[in-house]
Amino acid sequence: MAQYFDIDDILAEDELVPAVFKEAANGVGIFDSSDDTNRVEAGSKAELPFWLASELHLRQAVSINVPLVSIKSKLLIISDDFLMCCFSSVYMVFLNVRTREEIEADAAHVDLRKRCPYFYELGCKLAHLIDDRILSDKNIGPVLFVAFQTRYKDVLVKAHTSALSVTAKNLTLLTREETKLYETAQSSTAAFKKWKMGGPRFQKAYVLGRKRKPTE
Amino acid sequence: MAGNSDPHGSAFSAAEMEFLAEDELVEIVPNMRMDPINLICGDFGPFRPQIATQVPLWLAVALKKRGKCTIRPPEWMSVDKLTQLLEAERDTERVFQPLPFHYVEISRLLFDHARDDIPDIYMVKSLIEDIKDVRFHKIGTGLETISGRTNAVKLSNLSAMEVNIVRPFLAGALQTFYKLHNPEMVPESERRGSRRPQGADRGARRTLKPR
Secondary structure: OOOOOOHHHHHHHOOEEEEEEOOOEEOOHHHOOOOOOOEEOOOOEEEEEHHHHHHHHHOOOEEEOOOOOOOOHHHHHHOHHHHHHHOOOOOOOOOOHHHHHHHHHHHHHOOHHHHOOOHHHHHHHHHHHHOOOOOOOOOHHHHHHHHHHHHHHHHHHHHHHOOOOOOHHHHOOOOHHHHHHHHHHHHHHHHHHHHHHOOOOOOOOHHHHOOOOOOO | OOOOOOOOOOOOOHHHHHHHHOOOEEEEEEOOOEOOEEEOOEEEOOEOOOOOEEEEHHHHHHHHHOOOEEEEOOHHHOHHHHHHHHHHHHHOOOOOOOOOOOHHHHHHHHHHHOHHHOOOHHHHHHHHHHHHHHHHHHHHHHHOOOOOOOOOOOOOOOOHHHHHHHHHHHHHHHHHHHHHHOOOOOOHHHHHHHOOOOOOOOOOOOOOOOO
16 A cells, blocks of 8 residues: 555556557547547547556456567567557557567667656556466566666666766666666765765754844 | 655765764773763773773764874774785675774774874875775675575675665665566566575575675
C-alpha cells in the first residue's frame, strides 16, 4: 500500500499504453475521435492511461498490445517504419523493436526519458499484467534488466566524479529513477567536498538574527 | 539529519560524522596541572606537566585552543606509515587497507587545530589526500561489478566518510536491481540455472572485497 500515495507511482501509471477494445463501450467517445457518436466499437484501438488499461484488462474488456518479438522479429525490424505509418499507436513507444535494438547496441545513450520517463516502473507493471497470454513476451524483464545494468555503470561513474556543471547532456537521457540515484550521489559528494573546504564550524541560529525593534 | 523522511538520503551530514569522530582517543602532552575530570564517557587525568595522557579528541582540541597542551599525532599519521599504506593501496586491486575508521575527520581536525604539532605537515596532508582518492576509485570500480544476483555488498575496511558518501546511492541501486530481477520478471528457467542448490530464496552471495 505504500505505492498508493507514492507520487512517482501515480505518475508512472499515467503513461499511455495502446489497447484494443474487445467490446463496444458507451460514453467514451473521447478515445476515438474519428466518430461523432459517443461510443467506441469493439476492436478499435486507443491509447489509454495505464491505470485504466490494467483495470479493464483484468475485467477482460480490453487487451493490451505488446509487439511480438520472438520469431518474426526480423521481419518486424525491416518493416518497422512502414508499420509505424499504418498503425501509429500500435507499437508501444517505449517497447518497440527499435528501442530494444538500440538498447542492445548501446544502452547508455538511449534517450529513455523522451520515450517514457518511467521506463522501469511501467515495464515491471506490464510484465506482471501480460504474462498470462499465450504469446506472452517474456522478454520485457531481461530487456529492462540489461538496460539498467549498463546504464547504471555510466550513472555511477559520472555521478561521483563529475564537477557540478558537466554532463548535462547525459542527464536528459535518464529516467526518473536513475535521476534520483544520480542526485543522491551528487548531493552526498557535494556535501563532503563542502565540508572539506572548511568554513565556520558553528553557524548562528536563524532566529537570533532577527532583531525586534525595541518598543519605546 | 540522519533518518530524515527522504528515503534516498539516509546519510549523516559531514558535520555529524565529524562529531562522532571526536570521541576517538588521542594522546596529549599537557603543560599544566589539573585534577582528574569525571565525565560521562569516562574519567581522564590527572594532568601533570610533560606527562602524556589519553583524552577524547574534542577535549584535546578544546585544551589546545586554550594553549594548555600539545597534541601528539597518532602513530598512523607519520610519513613512513602513510607512504607504506599508499603503496599497499595502489598495489592491491580489490582489498582496502585497514585504516582507522575516522581517519578523514581526525586528520582534518588535527590539521586545523594542531598544525605545529605534526612534523612534515604538507607531506602528510598530500599523502592522506592520495590515499583517499585511491580508495574512492577502488570503490567505484568495485561497484561496477554488481549484477542482478547480488543480495548484499560487503566492503571491508571502509572508513566512515566513504561509507557515508556511497550509502544512499548504493542502497537505491541495489533496490532497483532487486526490483528488476525478482522472480516474476525473469523467466524461471533462466533463474534455475544460475542458482546454487541451496535453500529457497538464497541467491549467490557475492563479496566484493574478500577479507
